[in-house]
Amino acid sequence: MVPQRRVDGRDDDACSGDHRHAADGDDNAVSAALVSVYTHERARLLASLVRLADRDMDAAEDALADAMTAALQAWKTDGIPEAPGAWILTSARRRLLDRLRQLRRRRTDSMPENPETLPVAAPNADAEPDTMPDDLLRLIFTCCHPALAMPARVALTLRTVGGLTTPEIARAFVEAEPTTAQRIVRAKQKIKIAGIPYVVPGNRDLPVRLDGVLEVLYLVFNEGYSASSGDDFVRRALCEQAISLTAQTVRLLPFEPEPLGLLALMEFHHARRDGRVGADGAIVPLEEQPRERWDQQMIAAAHSHLVRAMVMDRSGPYQLQAAIAGLHAQAPTAAQTDWAQIVALYQALLNWRPTPIVELNHAVALSMAKGPDWGLAQLDALSETLSGYHLYHAARADLHRRLGQRDEALSAYSAALALVVHSAERQYLLRRRHEVSGGTPGV
């Protein structure tokens, strides 16, 4: 059955077909076609297979991987099909159904009862169409199900929807590979065994469940944006991954404003990626960032996403945060930032997220709008809850510096330095403390 290799390296049966020219082996074209399917269609194909496999993600992944392997060989021989993604789905689907039938038969054989009396049901997948538009959304909601722990949701979403490998995820979150692998294995098992459904939640549950999905996506982004460790390349890729996943969610739920708000928020932040870190590796504060290095195209995209969200007239925490990030990103100079508006947005955000961190940001905005005294008064009220947070002390230090209170500023910088983990932030704080101790006057 194995085709004989000829001296010219072609398979015998490849020579009889109409696809001689393709069989002449543009191996690069075949690889490129496969890479393209993997990059653009993998998540959608996998999402359909997971439904057919009744939530058995491993079976679905195996079938997809086998089909991709088979495609490599078949396409070299027969040429690249017109719809490569559909070809792979058909092939993967057939493999999956064969495997499910086998499993079913084995299970039936091991039963003590007379097998003939048992209904040997064909997998119900047979009756269903190959893909359903909601499949990818089902996959996202299932991976972000609240019955899974947050780290498991994040890892599983990146693995199945994002297509990252386990080592890549482990590296991004700075944990040992076996830890990540086990997290993913356990999550997949729980989905299968505990009966986590493969559905898009109904109207009643959608708002809460969507929040859960957005939380996962934002966490992925933040890990990339402000991780305390990990190399820059991996972190940037994580940000892009989060943006792409959020954009997919937006496409799938176009009439929900908060995914659009989150997308805009990520884009406003990510647009500043090249201005955030100086040549010395230190974090550059917003007001000192070279604005010409910001990605204006991405800022424009963020702006249009935010506008699309806001016309739906259902406010939410991501839209508010995006609006704040947008005012920063769109101010022509730091001095022209509309701080009064930012203060108002933080006040609105406090209704949704009454957390000390939002209060801290509100206080900083207030100090910019009305003067450092106002900010310090607000910060005093937060001293108990935030005394272990380096940015609290950094904010205090900055306000004292602007008021020309050298000693208070120095001791606050030292308190911040004692708590900071991220080396780029440490660099920045060291520089500031040095400036202040050197008698550099406040701004």
Next chain:
Amino acid sequence: MQYMMLIYGSEAGYAAMTPEMHEQAMQAFISYTQELAASGQMLAAAQLEPTGTSTTVRAPQGSVHTTDGPFAETKEQLGGYYVIDVPTLDDAIAWASKCPAIYGGAVEIRPLVPLQ
């Protein structure tokens, strides 16, 4: 799928209730159980006597030892269970969310291993 909902609560807290609170809690459970039974999705349910009445049996080195008290001393104790048959975990979570035990205690949802 079949799930067991394990009801956990503080026996100390329960014992400290006034008779009126006690009566209210009982009523809440009765109407919850009635609603669950009326849905046709309840297979079994029971309230357990407090852990002061329990007996634990082990055979660590092959010989049987009987001890007074629960398997583990915990802050909250297993006080009862429901067995339900519903399509998915989401349905089980929806039932658990209605259970009076979640205010002050907790409900743990465990899938039952299907009978072969």
